[in-house]
Amino acid sequence: MRILLIGSGGREHALAWKLSQSTHASRIFVAPGNGGTAALPDCCNVPIETDDLPELLRFARKSAIDLTVVGPEVPLVSGLADQFAVEGLHVFGPTAAAAKLEGSKAFSKAFLQRNAIPTAWARTFTDFETAADFATGLDSLPVIKASGLAAGKGVLLPETGDDIADQLRALMVERRFGDAGNTILIEERLFGPELSVLAFCDGKDFRLMPAAQDHKRLLDGDFGPNTGGMGAFAPSPLASPELLTEVERTVMRPALAAMNAEGAAYQGILYAGLILTETGPKVLEFNCRFGDPEAQVILPLLDCDLLEVMTACVHGRLAGCALGWSSESAVTVVMASRGYPEAYETGKLVTGLPSGELGEDGAFAFHAGTRLGTADPHRDQVVTNGGRVLSVTATGATLDEAAAGAYRIVDGIRFDGAVWRTDIGQDSSLGQ
Ligand code: AMP
Ligand code: GLY
Numbered sequence: 097m098r099i100l101l102i103g104s105g106g107r108e109h110a111l112a113w114k115l116s117q118s119t120h121a122s123r124i125f126v127a128p129g130n131g132g133t134a135a136l137p138d139c140c141n142v143p144i145e146t147d148d149l150p151e152l153l154r155f156a157r158k159s160a161i162d163l164t165v166v167g168p169e170v171p172l173v174s175g176l177a178d179q180f181a182v183e184g185l186h187v188f189g190p191t192a193a194a195a196k197l198e199g200s201k202a203f204s205k206a207f208l209q210r211n212a213i214p215t216a217w218a219r220t221f222t223d224f225e226t227a228a229d230f231a232t233g234l235d236s237l238p239v240i241k242a243s244g245l246a247a248g249k250g251v252l253l254p255e256t257g258d259d260i261a262d263q264l265r266a267l268m269v270e271r272r273f274g275d276a277g278n279t280i281l282i283e284e285r286l287f288g289p290e291l292s293v294l295a296f297c298d299g300k301d302f303r304l305m306p307a308a309q310d311h312k313r314l315l316d317g318d319f320g321p322n323t324g325g326m327g328a329f330a331p332s333p334l335a336s337p338e339l340l341t342e343v344e345r346t347v348m349r350p351a352l353a354a355m356n357a358e359g360a361a362y363q364g365i366l367y368a369g370l371i372l373t374e375t376g377p378k379v380l381e382f383n384c385r386f387g388d389p390e391a392q393v394i395l396p397l398l399d400c401d402l403l404e405v406m407t408a409c410v411h412g413r414l415a416g417c418a419l420g421w422s423s424e425s426a427v428t429v430v431m432a433s434r435g436y437p438e439a440y441e442t443g444k445l446v447t448g449l450p451s452g453e454l455g456e457d458g459a460f461a462f463h464a465g466t467r468l469g470t471a472d473p474h475r476d477q478v479v480t481n482g483g484r485v486l487s488v489t490a491t492g493a494t495l496d497e498a499a500a501g502a503y504r505i506v507d508g509i510r511f512d513g514a515v516w517r518t519d520i521g522q523d524s525s526l527g528q
Pocket of ligand 1: 286
């Protein structure tokens with residue numbers, strides 16, 4: 097099969113690596129890819145941006161692509177799967193109507209409420225004055241969320257009563273995230289550890305993956321600003337079989353049944369961001385794709401052919417598909433550029449990467465923000481090209497062994513201004 101994989105991060109390097117192991121994969125094109133995907137066998141980068149739907153469609157048609165796999169949310173929310181379907185092209189990932197579970201937090205919240213899926217209470221507003229009146233009159237501090245996509249930055253946690261109006265003004269009046277803040281949610285603040293539970297879905301059936309946890313804060317001990325994720329581990333010690341059964345019963349099964357009943361059958365990855373409260377797991381958000389860096393710990397644990405699983409999802413045949421998971425644990429440590437998540441420099445030479453395709457057995461240096469240098473002095477060498485540069489994963493019999501393996505690789509890698517957390521995988525009580 098000829099595959100088009102869309103995206104350029106650590107998640108996409110992990111997807112390309114796992115897909116390239118499939119006996120059914122003949123060629124994998126990655127748009128636009130990174131320095132890691134460029135080096136995988138049978139893989140090649142194509143210079144098309146992830147939001148250039150007309151060009152992606154033209155490429156898929158011209159290159160006789162059998163399956164398109166979408167890494168990030170934006171193309172899905174913009175209707176990539178719908179546009180490809182019109183041309184008879186298969187896509188692993190939801191339609192625009194189904195991807196609204198991530199694309200519109202207002203839609204998602206109303207969906208959760210009308211289907212009695214446990215979540216924080218929330219109210220939706222489109223007018224600044226009304227929102228500010230409501231939020232400042234509450235007995236406790238709420239959470240403020242832009243309804244639309246804001247690259248993971250649209251959730252604000254006011255620390256004082258005064259912050260509330262300032263943050264609402266930034267979203268609704270100053271339009272910090274543009275149209276994403278036209279509608280906002282004021283939501284009950286919940287407390288507890290957070291857990292990412294992802295499922296492969298074929299429209300009717302689903303299969304859970306090992307539950308993961310990610311470390312969102314920049315600094316050790318969960319301090320500093322929020323980031324796209326500084327590391328992750330799976331399976332989470334919090335995810336007991338009982339808890340996962342409860343998540344299936346109260347979240348995944350009703351969500352898929354309701355999407356089906358509402359005419360937007362859900363095919364692809366459904367990612368439930370959960371908070372484990374004293375009264376049970378509640379949904380903080382849905383995402384319509386793999387997490388980054390969750391994919392970099394989940395995919396190394398998948399003990400079967402990812403392409404077969406994705407194809408089964410696309411054709412509604414997940415029920416007959418046996419998924420295997422390793423009994424090991426995986427930890428990924430993100431190495432970022434100094435300055436991230438704010439401004440950072442790029443073009444720094446990366447040395448000390450493990451030799452071979454990705455590294456030694458059970459360890460993988462997934463590339464995120466890298467590219468191959470095109471000019472001297474770094475021609476054809478790996479240079480930094482983003483905030484999150486590498487996502488170094490190792491598997492092991494325990495989380496501690498996996499973390500030790502990942503840090504062994506990290507310790508050998510150098511680039512100017514590299515920053516990383518030293519405590520990834522050590523604390524499963526992550527959360528508020
Ligand atoms: P979201 O994009 O909705 O998952 O929100 C990003 C992060 O904000 C979450 O991972 C939580 O840490 C935090 N958050 C979101 N909603 C809530 C909530 N209702 N209560 C407490 N924290 C929240
Ligand atoms: N790691 C969080 C996300 O991918 O949304």
